[in-house]
Amino acid sequence: MDSSADSTPKKTKGKLTAERIMNAAEVLFASKGYKGTSLREIAQAAHIQQPGIYKHFDSKRDLYSSVLDRGLSPMIEAMRERTTNSDSASGYAALWEKITDLLAEHPSMASLFQQALHAGGDDDNLLIHDWLQRLFTQGQNTITALGIDENMEPEEQAIHLIATFNLVTGYFLSQQIYDTLATGKLTDPDNIARQKKLMRRIATALQDT
Template identity: 45%
Template sequence: MSLNTAEPVARTKGERTANRIMDIAENLFAAHGYDGTSLRQIAERADIAQPGLYNHFASKEALYKAVLFRALNPMTLALSNHINNAATLREYADLPATITDILLEHPLMAVLFQRAMQGDSASAGNQLVNAWLEKLLNQGMISLQSFDGITTTGTEKTDSQSRAALAINLIAMFNLTTGYFLSQRVFTSLAQGDLLDADNIARQKRLLHKVIRAMLIS
């Protein structure tokens, strides 16, 4: 279920075209990377003349930024909301399910994350994704630090040790959530079917809740 419960706003023709361009660009960027995707390819797939792209996006970088913002800004808002409002362990353990819903709308973001984290750090595209990742993960650290349910009992730890423990928890949460969307090929070989099927998404959410809750109280 989407986080946005407001009535959908009617889009202009220009907005519909820009959104279709972003859909196509998102697929091509995930398949070929930022550097391996050209505006010509995007224009051909969108069935418009390449100069027509500039009516909507000033450059390939601007288009890439728009693709990232559309998918990732909802994540920053969700994390901010949990930082401000997650008062109980259950509420915090539900955060990965919320992120799963957001990723479900743009599942190829997991591929872009993987490319950015493992690829050439000098790539313009990877730098743009890593800037978003840094923002998201920093918010995640703040969220973990502010959550009263995460405590260290029985031992005293230095600040560096505590931060390391939080970082490991955050990375585990991130990998469990995003890794699901990278596993279709493995799932097909093991069980057939579609990982994005509603029943499988529900199974993933239940598993995430159990794992994250256990992690937070351990």
């Protein structure tokens, strides 16, 4: 299928279909939630019939999990890099900017992540709990990498983390708020630049203890 055979793995028909399914699922899960999205509408968006989804995924839950995996891995990777290379105070802003860039490419992920976070009392808790551990607790370097003063008491560190997390992800979920005051899209480069500027100002304010 692919002419550059050695540098790119061959993509079978099935793999391409699975990608289409996951792309459709990502957008629909993000906008309508897990329960609010049926496999029939995902299938329709992916141009197959609904039971066909079972050729590629074991269950709806498996599809959801795969979508989350695909979307969160780059974030975990960015976090890991910063944790490993945290060498200066400028690092933390760069991390959140990197995550902002990632989310700008996949704005649905912000919604999916927040949904998964807010699923309380469900059997999803194990899934997202695992992700939280991987995202936020890779040792004390994580705190520094995230731009949080490590001499702070844990409660205050946690609240700083929450604020920063919500600033970054909440931005991508707020098009409707944006529409009340301005025109355009939050994923426009100009707006992304504005958001980054605002984040830098906040980061500076929080860093000055």
